[in-house]
Amino acid sequence: MKIKSASFIATAVRPSQYPSPELPEIAFAGRSNVGKSALINQLLNRKKLVKTSATPGRTQCINFFLVNNAFYFVDLPGYGYAKVPANIQKRWGPMVEQYLKRRDSLKSVILILDIRRVPTKEDLQLLSWLHHYNIPAPVVLTKADKLTKNKQYQQTKEIAQELACTTEELVVFSSKSGQGKDLLWRRIKSLLH
Ligand SMILES: Nc1nc2c(ncn2[C@@H]2O[C@H](COP(=O)(O)OP(=O)(O)OP(=O)(O)O)[C@@H](O)[C@H]2O)c(=O)[nH]1
Numbered sequence: 009m010k011i012k013s014a015s016f017i018a019t020a021v022r023p024s025q026y027p028s029p030e031l032p033e034i035a036f037a038g039r040s041n042v043g044k045s046a047l048i049n050q051l052l053n054r055k056k057l058v059k060t061s062a063t064p065g066r067t068q069c070i071n072f073f074l075v076n077n078a079f080y081f082v083d084l085p086g087y088g089y090a091k092v093p094a095n096i097q098k099r100w101g102p103m104v105e106q107y108l109k110r111r112d113s114l115k116s117v118i119l120i121l122d123i124r125r126v127p128t129k130e131d132l133q134l135l136s137w138l139h140h141y142n143i144p145a146p147v148v149l150t151k152a153d154k155l156t157k158n159k160q161y162q163q164t165k166e167i168a169q170e171l172a173c174t175t176e177e178l179v180v181f182s183s184k185s186g187q188g189k190d191l192l193w194r195r196i197k198s199l200l201h
């Protein structure tokens with residue numbers, strides 16, 4: 009994908025703050041600190057468009073980015089990090105659920121997992137919830153640069169088994185090296201059309 013423009017548009021905690029739903033939209037979800045924001049930056053060839061952090065729980069609102077004046081990328085706050093203050097954790101469910109349920113322009117939620125870890129209960133819950141609402145949810149295994157190719161393959165097999173899918177359905181990715189970027193863009197393009 010040729011990125012002609014990418015810009016931050018809005019940060020939201022409630023629907024009245026979302027941009028008007030005139031363009032197709034792809035959201036990115038996953039555990040806190042899994043690498044959602046870094047993945048969006050890598051896809052858009054930008055280093056700092058989306059704030060990343062070594063401290064989990066950095067992204068606490070729903071952030072909208074306009075790409076090529078043609079579609080939105082949405083960075084969702086991460087879930088499942090115990091040290092995020094309780095009031096913010098409590099807000100996550102209703103805030104994200106409201107977004108996922110009501111956003112007519114939402115074409116897909118890309119679920120991001122750490123390739124080194126088996127999916128958590130929360131990952132599986134989110135995935136089955138997305139299936140239930142018929143929202144296409146491709147799965148990306150990120151931080152692949154932290155493993156050898158051989159270990160990447162083993163982990164992909166194991167995670168596919170946990171998710172009851174094939175290894176071909178999973179995109180092995182690295183925001184550091186750009187591995188998997190072309191494949192993920194192909195999937196995103198087909199979800200946008
Ligand atoms: N080596 C490596 N590090 C990564 C990769 N992706 C993310 N990181 C690092 O992991 C940490 C978390 O990345 P973020 O993109 O901020 O994670 P996030 O999922 O947006 O986190 P929250 O906003 O807190 O939910 C940062 O220190 C990143 O530099 C990757 O593919 N490879």
Ligand SMILES: [Mg+2]
Pocket residue numbers: 044045046059060066067083
């Ligand atoms: Mg983030």
